[in-house]
Amino acid sequence: MSGVVNEPTGAGKRADMNSLMKGARAAQELFGTSDQARVDEAVRAMAWAIYKPEHARELAALAVEDTGLGNVPDKITKKQRKTFGTLRDLLRAKSVGIVEADRAQGIVKYAKPIGVIGAVTPSTNPGATPVNKAMMAIKGRNAIIIAPSPLGYRTTARTVEFIRAELSRIGLPADLVQIVPAPVTKELTQALMEAVDLVVITGSQDNVRRGYSSGTPAIGVGAGNVPVIIDETADLDAAAMKIAASKTFDNSTSCSSENAVVILDAVYDEAIAALERTGAYLVPPDKKPGIEATLWQGGKLNRHLIAKDAALLARAFGLPVQAEAARFLLVEETGVGRDFPLSGEKLSLVLTVYRAREFVHAKEIVRSILDYQGRGHSMGIHTKNLDRARELAAELDVVRVLVNFAHTFGNGGSFDNGLPFTLSMGCGSWQKNSISENLNYRHFLNITHLVTPIPEDRPSEEDLFGPHWAKYGR
Template identity: 35%
Template sequence: MPEKGFADIDTLVEKANRAAREFARLDQQAVDRIVLNMALAGLDKHMELARLAVEETGRGVYEDKATKNIFATEAVYHSIKYAKTVGVIRENEEEGYLELAEPVGVVAAVVPVTNPTSTTMFKSLICAKTRNPVIFSFHPGAQRCSAAAAQIMLEAAVAAGAPENCIAWIENPSYETTGYLMRHPGVALIVATGGAGLVRAAYSTGKPALGVGPGNVPCYIEKTANLRRAVTDLIMSKTFDNGLICASEQSLIIDREVAEEVISLMKENGCYFLNEEETRLLESVAVEQDTCTLDPRVAGQSAARIAEMAGFSVPPGTRVLVAGLPGVGPEHPLSMEKLSPILSYHIVDSFEEGTELCEKVVEYGGLGHTAVIHSEDRRAIEHFS
């Protein structure tokens, strides 16, 4: 099977390189016309693709996936529509040089199960904007919805004048075929979104690579924060698409002076604080045995469903499961990234202790990603940054 898959990839890369030569002949006006048509086509199908993603993956929230599809098409389009990506893009008369934009070549793009249709569409748009054909390797658990998104992008691009094979994908993706695609000599650039192992593999190919891996995000509510706003922001972020966004908060750090009020506000807004036994039960179902990674069956499920899987009940309307932890690291598995409405929390006695704990959270599987602080103290914010 791998040999057959490898031969298919060879054909995809050959066709994509032919498309690259055609792409290189397009001017800025032609490129912008193609990108606009693609964005409009994806936006038109944002609800249908959201439904397909929820049905196939069994993860997330339909309305939130629709929102992500809107962002990945309309918002991404507006952020890049005026960018010059063909020919001379800047002239420095004082120093006497020109900057020119040229395509890189065929792009290998890896798409995760957590955000399949939105990731497919935005990567298609940025590749078309820069005149680079793209070959996708989709997560096997989201193959159908991802391929549907790619097909919509491809048809819209070709209808507007793009080369016929400017967007392609592996029909039967696997770890082996993804690796073969990334290492293929006909591929010029890798754009990988996924777990740490996948991103590491992309960076190990010897090619230019752009990788987005896991984000173990600490959220520090410092004592001067607007507490009601901080809690609202936290819960909106943590519950969006059942926590599948890698930039959503994973560990909450609270100054002791305001901890009681913060916890009260969280309870008012559907957060359920677990006791020790419930935390143990949750850990047993959420963490893969002998690892510090989230069990895929838990990712993107609702708080009530996760509690049911763990063997305890929660009140109706529960939106987030909150577990108090004494520390961060392998001895405390729930301090890892949890792509679900599961949140760990810690209470600290000083700003120094709070920032130090945030650093430990980031270092435990989230380096280079995201950290959050809620504060009205400018010096605290600058020091945290």
């Protein structure tokens, strides 16, 4: 297909990047003068290219076949749900011309394109993340070039093919959306980062760091390791069902999947029983060392076990046969840090369980987990006491605190909360990210400020310095 350049190496790859950039510049120049109606037509067409049931099924099957991560039914759901929700958000937003006017301040804001966006995307979502970023980029009248994970290249290439065909069908240049040539290398990804006007990275922290040091404005997002609290006021069955649905979705490929549950002692046994009713299997304590030794190899997660079915995990861990029928596994832990790998992100159907004496202790366990891994990302609580949720939001270094949600479904935007739909979660300066919110279309816009005179607003010296003079003297 056009927009996918095949194979040469070295200097030839740099030439290929120049060719992609030339096509992207030409396409963006044409599209950059479009009105809002035409922009929204383009976004709607791109969404349909992936939401279309037969396309969603094909891409889901291809992603599992290529990466071995997750499962087909949930990947279909993910593609359609995220694309549908993002389309809802984008069609409700203005991104052309005047987007805000504050007459009292004499400020009028005009939205302008950034130019060509470079998007680095992960193997966990080789279809959903590229289209999500592409829709946001096109909403800003930009072009986009995608550098996918090598593991998911075929899926991303097919995704781009569907999008390009739909853009052509409505009379827009297909080169608004392109993919770098295979095989994707660090050298080629670096060339993309240096060539574009903005780079947006979801995936390895190595790519995020290289994006920020590329000399190009960059938005990178951080790693997850989500802990959630269940307190004594929670509806235990509702909490368990939400945690189970979230933890098992796409075999726990999401960075927003629960990695630890911290349960208050007053309801610990009842909460474990509720989780077991949803299909959890509580691992015997003597099996924990074997799980740690198997799930981590050489200090890194075992790629043969992440995002796999629970039955495969149970066999690999040498668990009793009844564990093979479980939806996910519960492993009790007391420690946090490098010597306790289960306190970190697992990308698998293993949920670590902590017992807390009371709420203050639960909060400290969560703080320790986040300080070890996932600081800045998010956490959750199942409670009827909103004061506790407010306390967590005020005190913990995370961008998102979710209350009574299935975390995977709520964290990246949901139809029952106000977060923007996205597959890329900013983690603030806590993970050296430039954004502390969900990635959304506003990050793909330049803004011009028209400034006109207003009545003078100049306070007196007494107004500003008076309290200081009164307390400390002049």
